[in-house]
Amino acid sequence: MEDQITLIDPLDMHVHFRQSPQVEYFAPLTARTFSGALIMPNIVPPVRDATSLERYKADVQFATRTENFVPFHALFFNTDLTEEDFDHLDILSVKLYPDGITTNSEGGVASFDDPEVLRVMSIMEERGIVLCVHGETNDFVMDREKNFLERYKFWAEKFPKLKIVMEHITTAGAVKLAQQHENLFATITAHHLFITLDDVVGGMISPHNFCKPIAKRPEDRDALVEAALEINGPNPHKFMLGTDSAPHNKSMKESACGCAGVFTAPIALQLMAQLFAQNLSEPQPSLQRFVSCNAKAIYKLDPEDLSDKVVTLTKSPFIVPKEYHGVVPFMAGKEIEWSVQRVA
């Protein structure tokens, strides 16, 4: 058991920074310990064209100006996108939301095999732009991801050169599907590696563990942990950390009608260190792959583009603060076994 883990260029490949003024509080909490992050476009209105992208990039740049941090952006998938648009857009990926499936996803895709949807995917395939997908149907909450898998399969087979990232996967079935298709990849959140539906509604009701997709069954969580830890040998750049960290004000969560989203940005690396160290005698190599190398390979990130951040984690207890700027984080008030010792 090691007492220290050093990570080079940790990346969070799925994060919500919100918009002004919140972005100024929340973006730095990611930028402090991560070298880069892929920032989701479902703000209001969504980041769906060059103009809104430039504006949002400026906001994020300003919010993270004091940190050694590289923000990457995803564009909100829409069928107005033309080949010409892609010539000018400085994006790492395009994020597809089924219409109305999660926070601020109105105006997303209504039909997964709409010819216009497929046209945009075809352009992306040609140009090597990664497609990120919130993969849920409108079915019964425990079936939404499972029932979406056939759509992933359809796209993966129709566009064999298109890299598709199944975002924030929560089921054993999604892990398996990623392993079966060369062009399917997945992000896994920090919290889905820890919780099941029991942690949402199994004891008391816990709005701060409530997110979309909802945490599933214990065997699903176990499959995610196996995939992240590479229990059955290295996964060839399949799975990467994407926290889906999503700050919502305490009063928006603890209400008669609470928002979906778990906030983990400032504690995600500590949680990962704990999980990997508890399960592996040599946690560093697998964790380095999960929080950085796999993302670099999938997105073909140039090491020179990154900030060469070195984060040292140490096995010493860290009590999670009860709030960050009015937002209650995952595991608020509880102890994580690992702390961030140094960021260089």
Next chain:
Amino acid sequence: MEDQITLIDPLDMHVHFRQSPQVEYFAPLTARTFSGALIMPNIVPPVRDATSLERYKADVQFATRTENFVPFHALFFNTDLTEEDFDHLDILSVKLYPDGITTNSEGGVASFDDPEVLRVMSIMEERGIVLCVHGETNDFVMDREKNFLERYKFWAEKFPKLKIVMEHITTAGAVKLAQQHENLFATITAHHLFITLDDVVGGMISPHNFCKPIAKRPEDRDALVEAALEINGPNPHKFMLGTDSAPHNKSMKESACGCAGVFTAPIALQLMAQLFAQNLSEPQPSLQRFVSCNAKAIYKLDPEDLSDKVVTLTKSPFIVPKEYHGVVPFMAGKEIEWSVQRVA
């Protein structure tokens, strides 16, 4: 389609009245429209002996003194109970809680085949006292009732003359089991006839729809509705209304760690009228069985013991109040198609 439904002696065979001072607010809300109710004993400390029973009976009697209402009591199942105790206890049933499974169930039964547990059941069988059970294991939240069914089966077969009421059932499997064993019966709540897990965590998180057992899948809800409505012909006194109405203060529900329980006492009959009228061209006979006759048959209630209350419901919209004494009811602020027109 009838526009009026008259019910004689409606009964709520599973309700939580809380204790002083709350009992004085909540008991009357049941006593106003119900002729009688079976009051659950999981207060603090639980109603587990003659002394605590007498005290609680007095509190309930006082709280409902102005209403034409018959309170029935259930005793908290415990292995201190002797044959002699049963000579003196004025109870309708004994309620078994697995240890720690729900609100105030500490000190419940830890092992379902403990000889001492079976000894008490054997006395109850001999004396014709009904056993009510909160049937959940400590497994994954969606499996708790399903995994408990084998225990019901074990008891039902071991004590063929013991009437066992599976309380607040939520699954198609439980409906089927009740139909397979002569001595198994079940209560169904009002809210489980309307909601699924989607209404708890499928959209926003809804603490006021959160209860134990948790609402399950759509096909489970459909099976409960079929059983209550007697879609496949009259059920021979198998299923009865037991609202499990459980008031928790708004602030105890809308919190980082919200209590389990749905409050339906003052709206349960209106909800039932709506459900039965929407689904049956002649709703009255089935509804009369579900809210009264079946309970009378199962518990062998003497009609003379009851209050002969006549409740007339009419098809005219009723807006559910947003709060009752600090408690947010089920469907707060929403419209139910039926109202209570007259209680005589």
